Amino acid sequence: MRPNWPRLIVVLVAVVALASGAVWAGALLWSNATKQPLPMDDQCRASVGGATVTLTPVQAENAAVISSVALARELPSRAVTIALATAYQESGIRNLDYGHADSVGLFQQRPSKGWGTVKQIMDPYYSAGKFYDALVRVKNWRTRDVNDVAQAVQRSAHPDAYRKHVSKAEVLSSVLTGQSPGGFSCTVGTPGRADAADLAALLGKSLKSRAEVSTSGTKVVVAAGSEGLAWAAANLAIAHVGEFSISRVSVGAGDWVHDPHTLAAWTGIGGGRSVTIAVTP
Structure with a gap:
């Protein structure tokens, strides 16, 4: 007897859908019980x-x-x-x-x-x-x-x-380019290795003579020539959050803390030409 392929395909699709639904339902129950947000796909x-x-x-x-x-x-x-x-x-x-x-x-x-x-x-x-x-x-x-x-x-x-x-x-x-302060965020569930020196090298390569880049332990400090360039440097770092395990970025009074579960918002947005970037040790 020859198999009824169309019917088998329909059954398989239904099984996969039910399994996916069960996984989603379980995740939703976990979120409600622990009061934790559901995981978000890595994105910016x-x-x-x-x-x-x-x-x-x-x-x-x-x-x-x-x-x-x-x-x-x-x-x-x-x-x-x-x-x-x-x-x-x-x-x-x-x-x-x-x-x-x-x-x-x-x-x-x-x-x-x-x-x-x-x-x-x-x-x-x-x-x-x-x-x-x-x-x-x-x-x-x-x-x-x-x-x-x-x-x-x-x-x-x-x-x-x-x-x-x-x-x-x-x-x-x-x-x-830093024209719109506080408008950028990324979330990465499993960031890579922390390396302040490599991050500083990347920022130095990108900004060249328009900013001074230095390191202090697990922090990278950028002294930019303008407020717009400071925000550009901050966003360049955030775009690489997954590669360098960046945990926090500050621009003057502005502060951004990486959240592996959701897109974190900037707080206290203000002026400033100094950027401090912390990586998770």
């Missing part, structure tokens, strides 16, 4: 006004690098908006080792078109730098339509594809 969130953008931690790290390269070059937030809209379309802000033809990386740049070697392009700092090299050569890039400037750099077969990502890119750019 940028908010400006009523607009919110949610990213994976990997996307957040890459977006922060794209922003920091522009900041190190003293490019305006508009440059970051254009770059992020491009990265959203080309790779979903993921550092892909594959793509159309020989395209790779955040911006799907092609070695055969002179963007660099595969190894170079797969370095987010390098690929972002090459993108900005091309961007600043576009006539009137500071005032032209974001989609059109991105297309002038990328020369895509889909010339209007970047337009749908502009609003998300604007929110991310505003937060990551």
Whole structure:
């Protein structure tokens, strides 16, 4: 007798659904009994006004690098908006080792078109730098339509594809460049190793001469040249919370404490050019 495959599939789907429901119900009972919040998927969130953008931690790290390269070059937030809209379309802000033809990386740049070697392009700092090299050569890039400037750099077969990502890119750019204080948070259930020295090296590489970075035990201190740059440094650190086991970030009177269960909110947001970042020992 031949098996009734459609019916078996329906039964299997029903069993999986029931099992999933039982797991969820158990988690809900645990939450109610312990008064603890249900675990949240690892994620990051940028908010400006009523607009919110949610990213994976990997996307957040890459977006922060794209922003920091522009900041190190003293490019305006508009440059970051254009770059992020491009990265959203080309790779979903993921550092892909594959793509159309020989395209790779955040911006799907092609070695055969002179963007660099595969190894170079797969370095987010390098690929972002090459993108900005091309961007600043576009006539009137500071005032032209974001989609059109991105297309002038990328020369895509889909010339209007970047337009749908502009609003998300604007929110991310505003937060990551420090224009919107207190608008960024991440949660990671199981952070990686704590390493204040490596975190300081990353911040130094990203901010270069625009900030002084030092370490003191399990803390990293950033003395920024402006309040906006201080918030940009804080958000760059938060974007790497999972990699460096960051537990707390302070900017002047502003304070953020990592919560592995939910997205923690900033408290006491105020001015300041000094950033203190604590890692869990």
